[in-house]
Amino acid sequence: MRLRLTLAALFVLGGLAALFAVTSKYLSDYKFDDVANYQLSNVCLVQNSGIELAHAYSSIYKTDKLIWSLVQHDGGYLMGTGDSASLVFLKNGESKEVFSLPKHLFFTDIYISASGITVSAIPDAKIVVLDPAYTPVKTIEFDNTYIWKIVPSGKGYYALAGDPAMVYYIENDEIKFSVKLEFEDNIIYGKIVNDTLYFCGEKALYKLDGQKAVAMIAFDNAVTGFDYFDGYLYVTTSSKDLYMDYNILKMSQGKGQNPDPNTMSVLYRVHPNGAFQKVFEKSGIRFIAVSHLKNSLIIGTDERGGYFELNTDYTRVKYTSLGKGKFLKFLETKDGLLAILLLPSEIVKIEEGYAKEGTYTSDIFDAAVVSEWGTPIIEKELMPGTDIKFLFRSGAVEETEYWGEWKSLKDKIACGPARFIQYMVKLTSDGKYTPFMKEVNIPYVEWNLPPQFKSLTYKYSETFVNIKWEAADGNNDELIYDLYIAMGEKGWVKLNPSPLKNPSYDIEYKAFPDGLYRTKVIVSDERSNPASGGKTNLILGESFYVDSAAPVVSPIEVKPEGGMYVFTFHAADSLLPVFKARYSINGAEWINILPVDGILDSKTEKFAVKIAVPSPSFVQFAISDVIGNISSAGVYVK
Known part of the structure; x- marks a missing residue:
């Protein structure tokens, strides 16, 4: 469809x-x-x-300031906002600034631990440790311009930095070691998987082996999102990098950007062992963030609050627009997926259920x-x-x-x-x-009468189904036809290479996959109206079956009973109900039989037939489906 x-x-x-x-x-x-x-x-x-x-969604919080980081805390949320770095506590719709660093632009990440709250601020990167009352108790300063991400690990955490690109491991508020990446500008994303840190720069995916960064995949475009879901790492890339595009703070929202057709965005699936593949790509739109909701991947974009949703085998793709905003980050929670939007700045919750309207x-x-x-x-x-x-x-x-x-x-x-x-x-x-x-x-x-359809019918035979339609033209124009069929939700397929003159067409069962098909016929009078191009019309037919496989008959069990024999077996058809069952002794007259439940109405039927059979004899059973596909199975009775 x-x-x-x-x-x-x-x-x-x-x-x-x-x-x-x-x-x-x-x-x-x-x-x-x-x-x-x-x-x-x-x-x-x-x-x-x-x-x-x-999916239903609701607005949690709106502000005219940039929201860059978000965590759940104390029954509410802690947010890192800018243009001047501010830590805001949000609960029950009310917000309150609890900590600020006016000389910094914004807080890039927030980490909640048993001992307190750790926040990272940029530029002139620093990490500040707060007690539960939001009072600073420790400050760690760095030579980097940026600290982008805090990744908890064991007794400490990793700090992912930029300008220069570095990974720090911090324990008890002290830097234990650091790793510098010479060919990256920023380390932006990270996840702990099986006690190993996997992290992304702008150009590649790495893992930390001891105190050494090991490159796993190099990407054609900038990394824009990172997630771990269902045993795999997922990485989004795009032709432009939102993190580095600070002009976004000055952009106007309006109706949304005009998509750049040269923009290419890709979703990669990566096994922790390094095997990877592209599973989804789009041109003309930027992938900005990736996360998951229940059993689906969610990819946020920079167009009108638009996001893609993919099932786990990537066969079903949806696109949804919230109508405004650009996705920045996601936060997975027990009751839904939270998203940070830019332009305007807003936190929304995407739920598992459907919208009401x-x-x-x-x-x-x-x-x-x-x-x-x-x-x-x-x-x-x-x-x-x-x-x-x-x-x-x-x-x-x-x-x-x-x-x-x-x-x-x-x-x-x-x-x-x-x-x-x-x-x-x-x-x-x-x-x-x-x-x-x-x-x-x-x-x-x-003006000018088009052709009209009166009917479309099917007639089944043992080897083909005949599709026949009746059409008429009020101007008595010459009519030609195009016939299309579609199986299930697949698209329409045109069957005739050149226009049909005869309103009838035979479809041979063995020439098509078994299944349920739809029919569409388009009629045209263009040959009688070459100057105007003619008139067309269409008719959608009811569904019909293509079934070339006969029912399958199980091995026949034979047991003597009171001077007669009971023959027990099953017959099953993959597509249509079993329609007719008969038996013959030694090639004589065929005699109809019924299944155990007394009616032939299912795709699977059980038979237990009691027959008087002279010894020795051959007993043959014939089973057919609705279309007339016949299978035969027999036994020898001593």
């Missing part, structure tokens, strides 16, 4: 008016591009599929001429407690400020005749499930 944002024709509306299919921008089966340009609010785009509600606004579609709108063709799925509502608006010019108001969809689109049209989808839920919108096709009316 997929989301197509197109205009497509289906029904004739009114006496002389007709529908006309045009090409428009759409999100195709095979591309997931320009996601940052879509107008999303609490909804997510599902790659190759459609639209659903996003979300909207998607389509592109503006141009019908090229003034048109009357019909009844849209919509593919959607609703779960308990969910709903989807549609609103439409239209206008004579492309600028929407001169359009009419949004109008709810009841049956036919209620907008007046116009050249341009746009729709909005509102998804609602009780938070337990999400509705799902797969496809929207908008019919519209103009």
